[in-house]
Every structure is written in structure tokens, then in C-alpha cells.
Amino acid sequence: MRLKSNFAAAGLVGLLGLTTLATTSCNKDFIDLNDPTRVPTSETYQDSLSIATGVVAAYSTLQDIYGKLNTNIGLFAFTEVPSDNSYSVVDGQGVGEFEYFTYTSGNGRIQSQWAATYRAVARCNVILSRAPAVKLTAATRNRYLAEVKFIRALAYFDAVQIWGDIPLVTGEIATISDAYTFGRTPAATVYAQIEKDLMEAQADLPVSYTSANDLGRVTKGAARGLLGKVYLTEKKYALAESTLRSFLTDYDNTTYKLQPNYADIFLTTNEVNSEIIFAVRYSKGGLGVGSPFTNFFAPTSAQSGGSGASQYNSARQDLLDAFKASGTADTRAVASYGGPVTVTGQPTYYTKKYMDVPTTTGDGENDWIVLRHADVLLMYAEVLNELARPTEAVPYLNRVRTRAGLAGVATTLSQADLRLQIEKDRRLELNFEGHRWFDLLRTGRALSVINAHFATYQIKVGASVVQLQPFQLLFPLPIQEIQTNPVLTQNPGYN
Structure with a gap:
């Protein structure tokens, strides 16, 4: 089943794991999008085709999490806009509030990210619940289960970094009332489930796929690489080291390798290239x-092939200065950003990593890269250094440099x-790819780095320089969820 083209036939609505399924019928999508309160029926998912389509439906929710027109702006609003890499020129849809940390629990982007997360979890839970009873070969069933375990783990990994303690839903929910019994689970327990999902997933995933139609599906390397990042985030350095070392032993310069030319990583004519471990x-x-x-990040229609330009993610001067300090030999600069383009009288710079000519507004070809080989090399350098083995770490950093x-x-x-050098090179290597804020959280440097950034560039709200507060290292839970679910509580510092 061709992964990219079949997303169009895969729709599902979930409210904190409440699935919305209808029985299959000829000549119609097998999932009903119109009724957000429908409870799963026993007729759904009784054959191999419906399970296969349901797995693709789970993949399609990652588009909602990472960004899709008219659905959810995407993860970059949480990982890039609040950082010293980028800002939103316009405040459209509340994205501008992220750069100044002025959002509230009523921000629509926070609500849509939450909904997208639990929609993904719901679809995965349905497959995990139903597939064991469907007639499939053991290998196929195990692979499907492994794929959705990875997707669920990725959704929870993003979410736990955004909100901290979150509801942990690992099974199907049959009624709305059942959905509202899930309160917040300690982050450590959520991480334990993420680890479990990824360890089980990698056991049953293939190293690669033989059919071009399956390009982009989760692989054994993707599960292991993400597990290494999870361990690193938890500061479980010994486990991170062994996991990332095994990844490099098995896949380095064979299954995965650096692209010789940095700019080629992001070409729409070079998707799923040797450097890409997993992409949406x-x-x-x-x-x-x-x-x-392309449309979200373009400053004017000239950069988007004549379609819309939203300027949700423009390059900050801080990032430009970091590239300048790196030196003119750094080929990542010219591949990463363009400009200046004059917008409302001001010079504006933009990322070039997502340039395409969309068919219409919001209909481009660019994949969103979640994990690539350079990231793994830099993570391995980081973990070796944290284990007081800097001499061993340097060669992995230098391969990227x-x-x-x-x-x-x-x-x-x-x-x-x-x-500090690894931090600098991660910033320049992975700019605009959704890593910077999470990197600063992981290293414990978000407060010092972001507040120094605000002070240096005199970034103000009114007359006052912006200051990131400790409680803002986590985002607020959506007020709609708090008001609807009586057992949910808010993060400290937010109403």
C-alpha cells in the first residue's frame, strides 16, 4: 500500500483516545469523518485490508501533529518559534504568542496540538486492540503492531516534552464517559511506556522495505534511533550510549549515511535519501x-511559487549571527536560509529547507524529517561526552562538521x-527541523540561553524585555480539556 498517496483515504477522529469508526462499505472511505462521537463497532477491522488501511490511518495522524493546512499548524510552533532560531512575523492563529511566551491555556494552537496527539494515540490503540484477532500472517501482524507502537511512542514523546505529565492511554476507549476518567500520568511513567513501545517495535520491524510503495514506513533503525534519543532526553546515558552505539554498528555508512551535499537532504526530488531515518x-x-x-514559512508569494505566504517561522538574527560566527566555509548557511526580503519595511529571512512550488496553498511535496543520520551522530557525541569520554566523542561531531x-x-x-560545541553544531545542523527547544530543555539551558537571547537583541513586549519564567518550560494544558475532563489538572503558573 503506497504510504503517501493512501493518506488521503485515512481519516479518523479521536477525543483522548475515543475512536470514531464506521463499518466498511464499497466505494467509500472505510472511516466516517462526520460523527465525532461514534463508538467503534464490532464489524470494524475484521479483515486484513481494513487493518492495513487502519495502519496507514495511524501514519496520517503524524501530518496533523507535525503540520497540515486547516488541521494543525504543527510541532514547529512548540520547538522552533519559542527558541532563539525563529519567530513568527505575523500573529496568525496565535503562533506569534509562542515567541514571546504570552500564550494562555486558551491558545488554539495548544488545543489543536493536543487533539492531534490523542487522535494519533487513538488510531494506534485501535490497531493494537483489533489486529490480534484478525487473520494475518504472524510476520505481517507483528510488523503492523510494531509500526503503530512506534507512532504512538513518537506522539507521546513529543507530548511529554511539551506538557510534562499527560494522560497515558494505551487501550481503546468505548465511551465518552470513559475518556474523561483519564487524569495526568507522571512523566516518568509515560517515558517508561515510550521505551517499552520502541523496544518492542524494533524487534518486529524490518531494516528496510523492498517495495518502493513502502518507502517512509517505520524501520528497525528508526525505532532504535528514537529510543536512543528518548534515553538521552531522560539522561539515561549508559542506555543511550549502548543503544546509539548498536545503531551505528549495524547501520552506519550502510543503511544510513550522510549526504555528501547538505542542501541535497531537503530536496523534494531526493526524499527518503540515505540520511533520512524517519520522516513524516x-x-x-x-x-x-x-x-x-512552504506556505507557512514563506515571507512573500515569490518564495511560495505564487501561493500563500504566512511567515509563521522566520529566521531570527540570533541564528544568522551564529552562522556568521561559524564562518563563511559553513555550507549549511546558504542551504538553510534565504533573504533578506523586505516585508512591511523590514528585512526578513526565511528557511529554505521547505521550498517547493505547491499545487495550491498548503499542497506542497516537502516531507518533515523527524530523525536523520547527522542527528544520531551528534547525539552519540553528546552522550559520550556526558559519560566523560570527550576524546571518543569528537570524531562523531567532526564527521558532521x-x-x-x-x-x-x-x-x-x-x-x-x-x-557547548556540540550544542552549537546541533543548532546549525538541525535548524528549522524542530529540535532547538527540545535540545535546550534536555540540556537544562533553556532559561539561560533564551533569556540571554532576549536581552542581547532587546526583544520586548511593550517597554519590557521578555523574560522566560521557569514554569514556562512546560506549556499549559488546553483550557477546553481542563473544563471538559474533571480529573485533568493544569500545569503550575497557568490558569
Whole structure:
């Protein structure tokens, strides 16, 4: 089943895991989008075709999480706009509130991200519940279950970094009243479930797929690489080291390798290239599964092929200055951003990683890269350094720097100096790919880095320089969820 084109036939609505399924029928999508309160029926998912389509439906929810026109702006609003990498020129749909940390629990983007997350969880839980009873070969059934375990783990991993303690739903929910019995689960328990899902997933996933129709499906390497990032985020350095080391032992320069030219990573004519471990896939052409990022990030219609330009994610001067400090030899700069373009009298810079000519507004081809080989190399350098092995870490950092046209750093760097160098290179290497805010959270440097950024560039709300407060390291839960579910509580500092 072709993954990208079949997203169009995969729709499902979930409210905190409440699934919305209808019985299959000829010549119609097997899932009913119109009734958000329908309870699953026993007739649904009784054959292999409906299970296969349901797995694709689970994949399609990742478009909602990472960004889709008229559904959800996407994860970048939480991972890039609040960081020192980017800002929103316009305040459309509340995105501008993220750069100043002025959002409230009523912000629509926070609500839509929550809904997208639990829609993904719901679809995965349905497959995990129903597939064991459907007639399938053991290998096929196990692979389907592994794929949705990965998707569920990825959705929860993003969510736990955004909100901290969140409801942990691991089974089908049959009624609305049942849905409202789920309160917040401690983050440590959520992480334990993420680890479990990924460990089980990698056991039953293939290293690669033989059919071009399956390009973009989850692989064994994707599950192992994401598990390594989860361990690193939890500061479980010994487990992170062994997991990432096994990834590199099994896949480095064979299954996955750096693209020789940095800019080639992001070409729509080079999707699912050797560097891509996992990406959320999109396809333009009026199928309803196009990528919105060209339009979301373009400053004017000239950069979006004549279609819309929203300026939701423009490059901050701080990032431009970081590239300038890196030196003119750094090939990542010219591949990462363009400009200046004058908008309302001001010079504006924009990311070039998502440039395409959409068929119509929001219907581009660009995939959203979740995990790539350079990320793994930099993570392995980071974990080795945290284990007080900086000399071993440097060669992995230098492989990424060499590809960027830069000289390697010395193996004599101290642990503290290497820690900062890895942070700098992660920022430049992965800019606009949804890593910066989570990286700063993981290293415990969000408060100091972001507040220094606000002070240096005199970024103000009214007459006062913006200051990130400790409670704002987590986002508020959506007020709609708090008001609807009596057992949900709010993060401290928010109403």
C-alpha cells in the first residue's frame, strides 16, 4: 500500500483516545469523518485490508501533529518559534504568542496540538486492540503492531516534552464517559511506556522495505534511533550510549549515511535519501495530503511559487549571527536560509529547507524529517561526552562538521567546552527541523540561553524585555480539556 498517496483515504477522529469508526462499505472511505462521537463497532477491522488501511490511518495522524493546512499548524510552533532560531512575523492563529511566551491555556494552537496527539494515540490503540484477532500472517501482524507502537511512542514523546505529565492511554476507549476518567500520568511513567513501545517495535520491524510503495514506513533503525534519543532526553546515558552505539554498528555508512551535499537532504526530488531515518511524508497533487510548510514559512508569494505566504517561522538574527560566527566555509548557511526580503519595511529571512512550488496553498511535496543520520551522530557525541569520554566523542561531531565544510574540533577539548560545541553544531545542523527547544530543555539551558537571547537583541513586549519564567518550560494544558475532563489538572503558573 503506497504510504503517501493512501493518506488521503485515512481519516479518523479521536477525543483522548475515543475512536470514531464506521463499518466498511464499497466505494467509500472505510472511516466516517462526520460523527465525532461514534463508538467503534464490532464489524470494524475484521479483515486484513481494513487493518492495513487502519495502519496507514495511524501514519496520517503524524501530518496533523507535525503540520497540515486547516488541521494543525504543527510541532514547529512548540520547538522552533519559542527558541532563539525563529519567530513568527505575523500573529496568525496565535503562533506569534509562542515567541514571546504570552500564550494562555486558551491558545488554539495548544488545543489543536493536543487533539492531534490523542487522535494519533487513538488510531494506534485501535490497531493494537483489533489486529490480534484478525487473520494475518504472524510476520505481517507483528510488523503492523510494531509500526503503530512506534507512532504512538513518537506522539507521546513529543507530548511529554511539551506538557510534562499527560494522560497515558494505551487501550481503546468505548465511551465518552470513559475518556474523561483519564487524569495526568507522571512523566516518568509515560517515558517508561515510550521505551517499552520502541523496544518492542524494533524487534518486529524490518531494516528496510523492498517495495518502493513502502518507502517512509517505520524501520528497525528508526525505532532504535528514537529510543536512543528518548534515553538521552531522560539522561539515561549508559542506555543511550549502548543503544546509539548498536545503531551505528549495524547501520552506519550502510543503511544510513550522510549526504555528501547538505542542501541535497531537503530536496523534494531526493526524499527518503540515505540520511533520512524517519520522516513524516506528504504528497502534493490535490490528494489532501500535501505539505503546508512552504506556505507557512514563506515571507512573500515569490518564495511560495505564487501561493500563500504566512511567515509563521522566520529566521531570527540570533541564528544568522551564529552562522556568521561559524564562518563563511559553513555550507549549511546558504542551504538553510534565504533573504533578506523586505516585508512591511523590514528585512526578513526565511528557511529554505521547505521550498517547493505547491499545487495550491498548503499542497506542497516537502516531507518533515523527524530523525536523520547527522542527528544520531551528534547525539552519540553528546552522550559520550556526558559519560566523560570527550576524546571518543569528537570524531562523531567532526564527521558532521566536515560535511559542512568546516575543520574538525580538537580532541583535547574539555568536557564543558565540547558540550557547548556540540550544542552549537546541533543548532546549525538541525535548524528549522524542530529540535532547538527540545535540545535546550534536555540540556537544562533553556532559561539561560533564551533569556540571554532576549536581552542581547532587546526583544520586548511593550517597554519590557521578555523574560522566560521557569514554569514556562512546560506549556499549559488546553483550557477546553481542563473544563471538559474533571480529573485533568493544569500545569503550575497557568490558569
